[in-house]
Amino acid sequence: MFVENLIGRKDTCISFYIYFIVDENKCLAGVFWSDLICIKNYILCGEVLSADATYGTNKYDMVFVPFTGVDHHKRCIIFGAGLIGDKSIECYTWMFKTFLEAMGGRQPRIIITDQDKSMKSVVPEVFKESTHRLCMWHIMKKLREKVSYQLFQDEDFKTRLNRCVCNNQLEPDEFEEQWGKIMTDYQLVEHKWFSDLYVLREQWIPAYFKDVSMSGLMRVTSRSESENSFFDRFLTPHLTLVEFWVCYESALEAQRLKQSKLNSENKHSEIPRKTKSNLEVHASEIVAECDDNDVKLLIEKMRDIRLDIISNRSVLANKKDKMKEIENYVGCKIPEKLVIHVPKNPKNKGRTKGKRIESQMLKALKKRAKEKRDIINLIGIVFPEYNNFKAFCTINNIVVLQEHNKLY
Structure with missing residues (x-):
């Protein structure tokens, strides 16, 4: 029933890729699937590939192997997925070769896996142009x-x-x-x-x-945790393969819906800038007008410049050598003394208590309070009998309140 659903999907969508094998007992031994959107995402964001075979999926004890990466929103995306009967070298070899066939033979620059011994021996044989790294x-x-x-x-x-x-x-x-x-x-x-x-x-x-x-994919723990929590939503040991497929499709649609919302927000919003320099403003305008190929070419050139700088950098043993390398790269020495110029318009923030510069509003309030006190003291001098009365003064009039009588 599970394989029939995948074959039916292939009939309705020509771009849907599915390949499966059976063992000598005609039982399902492995299956891999991917669609056009997954393949497109791999072409755009497939330089770093993560293959994780640590998931148990269903009551048949088949191993779920998702192939994931990171998109331009720094979120995990799926390039394809498959099920294998066990973690043998034969199953891994078939799965990886099928994945490459579905992706047109395009190999990633780096592939990241866990410490599985069988996978460790298969990766160099299949991904001959890729660098193998382990997931931290x-x-x-x-x-x-x-x-x-x-x-x-x-x-x-x-x-x-x-x-x-x-x-x-x-x-x-x-x-x-x-x-x-x-x-x-x-x-x-x-x-x-x-x-x-x-x-x-x-x-x-x-x-x-x-x-x-x-x-x-390798260094950020929170991303690996979020990826595992995403798959754990539909990976439970009591599910049948058909139930597993339905849950997988729902999770994949939710992931793509979130990506579409982020694409829409980026398209209709301005990129936040870190500085107010004209150089950054001009660069953001140029990038906004470029297509994906131009941006990709720019990134590749910047990467080449970075690799060239790193390749010419010597291995430094201490911080003093690092400071000398920075000075040589910048072209000037780090000054021993720094001259700090007094600002023309000093700010109030950061001054100690008692030395804070008073604002104009605070000066006006103090002046107004002093005028009130002077008027009240004057009333006490002219009318000594009203010294014990409370006084209230405003800007335009004076009202003296007595306990039982009013004075005008």
């Missing part, structure tokens, strides 16, 4: 089960580990130094899991591929 979120998610309960509850340990692992500003030697201190301080030098991760450090630590754009 899946690795750090295993921390709870790999360390003791007491160590996992240690906030200082988790803070130091996250700062070491997730900091993309560190150089490789700085990362290795911090990692070694953490392993020594918490007696984890002989820990097998951490030792294995250290061997694989070049595949998941940002310090080793700072020059590679990952589209946030």
Whole structure:
């Protein structure tokens, strides 16, 4: 019934792609599907691809493998999806080859997966033009089960580990130094899991591929969590394949509806600017008039310039060397002293108590209160018998209120 629904979709929509295989018992062993919108999204945003096989889907224990990426709104989008009977090398090989066939043989620049051993051996064989990286979120998610309960509850340990692992500003030697201190301080030098991760450090630590754009798929934990929560809405073990397909279609339509709303908002709204410089205003006007190919060409040229700068940059050991490199790149030295000019129109904000510059309104209120006090004191001098009475004065008249009588 499930395969029949997919075949029926193919009959009504020529651009819908479906391919499935059966085993020797004529049972479904694998199926992959994608439509025209998914393929178009892959052509536009498929430089970084995420293949996640950590989802259990239904009562038949088939593995759900979604192929996802990040669109121009920095939101996750689906390029295609499939089901396989198990996590064997044969199933992964068939799934990845079918995906590439559906996408016209176009390989991603980077593919990100979990630590599955079978997948790790298949990716280099199928995605020969792609760089393989491991998902940091899946690795750090295993921390709870790999360390003791007491160590996992240690906030200082988790803070130091996250700062070491997730900091993309560190150089490789700085990362290795911090990692070694953490392993020594918490007696984890002989820990097998951490030792294995250290061997694989070049595949998941940002310090080793700072020059590679990952589209946030690997480094941003919140994006991986949102992606998992999106699929968890329709991945429950009691669903049949038909029920799974209906839930998948509903979730996919909701995702595309959200993307359409964001596209409409961007089209009819002005891009917020970070500065008021004429250069940024002029650049935003040019980009708004360009088509997708022009913008893509601009991004590629900027990426080439960035890679050229990074390739010519030497590996620096300390902050002094970094400061010297900045000075050489800018073309001038950092001044030892800074000359601060006194502003012509000083602001009130930031002054200490008692030294704050009074505003014109505050001066007027104080002057008005002083005039009232002078008038009340004058009434007390002229009419001593009314010293104990309350007085109220306004700008144009004076009214003295007595406890039982009125004075005009």
